[in-house]
Amino acid sequence: MHITLRIWRQTNPAGPGRLVTYELSDVTEDMSLLEVLDLLNLQLARNGEEPIAFDSDCREGICGSCGLQINGRPHGPLKGVASCQIHMRTFKENDTITIEPFRAKAFPVVKDLVIDRTAFDRIIQAGGFISVNTGGAPDANAIPIPKNTVDAAFEAAACISCGACVAACKNASAMLFVAAKVAHLGRLPQGEVERKERCLSMVAQMDAEKFGACSNTYACEAECPKEISVDNIAFLNRELLRAKVF
Amino acid sequence: MRPTVTVYGSSIGQKIISAITGLFLCLFLVVHVSGNLLLFKGDEGKAFNEYVIANTNSLLIRSIEIVLFAGFLIHIFWGIRVWLFNRRARPLDYVENRPSENSSLPSRIMFITGMLVILFLVVHLRTFWIAMRFTGTGGLSDYELVQATFQSPLYDSFYIVCMAILAYHLRQGFQSAFQTLGLRPIWRRAIDWVAVIFWLIIPIGFAAMPVYFLIKGAS
Ligand code: FES
Numbered sequence: 272m273h274i275t276l277r278i279w280r281q282t283n284p285a286g287p288g289r290l291v292t293y294e295l296s297d298v299t300e301d302m303s304l305l306e307v308l309d310l311l312n313l314q315l316a317r318n319g320e321e322p323i324a325f326d327s328d329c330r331e332g333i334c335g336s337c338g339l340q341i342n343g344r345p346h347g348p349l350k351g352v353a354s355c356q357i358h359m360r361t362f363k364e365n366d367t368i369t370i371e372p373f374r375a376k377a378f379p380v381v382k383d384l385v386i387d388r389t390a391f392d393r394i395i396q397a398g399g400f401i402s403v404n405t406g407g408a409p410d411a412n413a414i415p416i417p418k419n420t421v422d423a424a425f426e427a428a429a430c431i432s433c434g435a436c437v438a439a440c441k442n443a444s445a446m447l448f449v450a451a452k453v454a455h456l457g458r459l460p461q462g463e464v465e466r467k468e469r470c471l472s473m474v475a476q477m478d479a480e481k482f483g484a485c486s487n488t489y490a491c492e493a494e495c496p497k498e499i500s501v502d503n504i505a506f507l508n509r510e511l512l513r514a515k516v517f
Numbered sequence: 518m519r520p521t522v523t524v525y526g527s528s529i530g531q532k533i534i535s536a537i538t539g540l541f542l543c544l545f546l547v548v549h550v551s552g553n554l555l556l557f558k559g560d561e562g563k564a565f566n567e568y569v570i571a572n573t574n575s576l577l578i579r580s581i582e583i584v585l586f587a588g589f590l591i592h593i594f595w596g597i598r599v600w601l602f603n604r605r606a607r608p609l610d611y612v613e614n615r616p617s618e619n620s621s622l623p624s625r626i627m628f629i630t631g632m633l634v635i636l637f638l639v640v641h642l643r644t645f646w647i648a649m650r651f652t653g654t655g656g657l658s659d660y661e662l663v664q665a666t667f668q669s670p671l672y673d674s675f676y677i678v679c680m681a682i683l684a685y686h687l688r689q690g691f692q693s694a695f696q697t698l699g700l701r702p703i704w705r706r707a708i709d710w711v712a713v714i715f716w717l718i719i720p721i722g723f724a725a726m727p728v729y730f731l732i733k734g735a736s
Contacts, residue, residue: 474527483528486624488621493618500702
C-alpha cells in the first residue's frame with residue numbers, strides 16, 4: 272500500500288522542530304507502524320540522510336518505551352494498545368499518518384520522536400517501591416489477600432509507564448501514572464507500611480516535575496494502552512486526604 | 518531532603534479546594550432556585566416580594582451572603598490559578614490533536630464556561646441583587662422588576678444561553694468534584710444521578726423564568 276508519513280523532526284533538545292513529509296509505496300498491511308519507520312530509516316540511511324530517532328524495545332506492548340502521538344492521539348486510533356501494536360491494516364490506502372512525540376514540559380524532546388521520560392523514574396524513586404530485605408522468595412500464599420483487592424492492585428500494576436496519560440491530558444498531568452503506582456502498592460499488605468509516605472513523596476515529586484493538575488477529563492483512561500481506570504485517581508486523592516487530613 | 522506536600526500547595530490540594538467550594542456553590546443554587554419558584558405562584562408576586570424582604574432583613578441570610586461571596590471568590594481565584602499552572606505543563610502543543618476522541622467537550626472547556634458564568638454573574642447581580650438591595654427598583658416591587666426585566670427578548674436570550682453554559686459547567690463540575698474528593702467507584706452511579714439535578718433540572722428551573730414571563734407578558 273501507499274502511505275504518506277508526516278513525522279516530527281528535531282535535531283536536538285533546543286529545537287525547533289517541524290513536520291517532514293515522506294512518501295512510502297512498498298508498505299504491506301501486516302507491517303507494524305514501527306516496521307514502517309524501520310523501512311523508512313533504511314531508505315533514509317541509503318540516501319545518506321539522518322534516520323528518524325524513535326524509541327522501542329519489546330514491540331509487543333509490555334515495555335512502555337514506544338510512546339508516539341499518532342494522528343492526534345497517543346498510541347494511535349486503537350483502544351488498549353501501545354504504538355508498537357499498531358499495524359498498517361488499521362489504515363487505508365493513501366492515508367496520511369502524522370507522528371509526533373508525546374508533548375509535555377516534563378517530557379522534553381531529545382531528538383525527533385524520542386522524549387526524555389526520566390521524570391517518571393524520579394517519581395518512582397521518590398516512593399514507588401516497597402522497602403523489604405530481599406531474601407528467598409516468600410511462600411505464595413503466606414499472606415492471604417481478598418480477591419478484589421488483588422484484582423484492583425493487579426489492574427493498576429499493569430501500568431507500563433509509557434506516558435500516554437500525560438500525552439493525552441490537556442494539562443499534561445501525570446495523575447493516572449502516579450495513581451496507578453500508589454494504588455498498586457498501597458492496596459497490598461506489603462505496601463501498607465509506607466502507604467502515607469509513598470503517596471506524599473510521589474505527589475510532591477510529580478508536582479516538582481511540573482506535570483499539570485487533573486481536570487478529570489478522563490482522556491488518560493481512554494488512551495491508556497493498559498486501560499487503567501481513573502478509579503485509581505480517586506484512590507490517590509483519597510490517599511492524599513487520608514495522609515494529610517485524617 | 519524529601520519534598521513536602523501541603524494540601525494548600527499540591528496540585529491535588531488545589532483541586533480539592535475547587536471541589537469543596539464548587540459543591541458549596543451547588544448547594545446555593547438549590548436554595549436560590551427553590552426561592553425563585555415563588556415567582557410561579559400566580560399571586561402577582563405577593564409571596565416572592567415577602568420572601569425578598571424577609572431575606573433582606575434577616576441577619577442570618579446577610580451573614581451567609583458573605584460566606585457565599587467568599588465561596589465564589591475562592592472558587593474563581595483557584596480555578597484561574599490551576600488553569601495558569603496547567604497551561605505551563607505543555608508549552609508546545611501538538612500539530613495534530615484529536616481530544617474529542619478521548620474526552621467530553623464540557624470537561625475540556627471548564628475554564629471558558631467558568632469565565633462566561635462570571636460574566637453572567639456580574640450582569641445578573643447588577644440587574645437584580647444590586648437593585649433590590651441597594652440602588653432601589655425605581656418604584657417597582659421586586660416581582661415587578663423581575664417581570665419587567667424578562668419582557669426583553671434580548672435579555673431573555675442572554676439569560677437562557679447563560680443557563681445552558683452553567684449546565685455545561687455543572688455537567689462536568691459536579692461529578693468531577695466527587696472524583697477529586699476521592700469518591701469510591703461504588704458511588705459513581707448514584708452521583709451521576711444526583712448530578713442530573715444540578716446540570717439539568719436546576720438550569721431548566723432558572724431558564725423557565727424568562728420563558729414564563731415572556732408568555733405571561735404576551736397573553
Ligand atoms: S515497544 Fe515495548 S511497549 Fe511498545
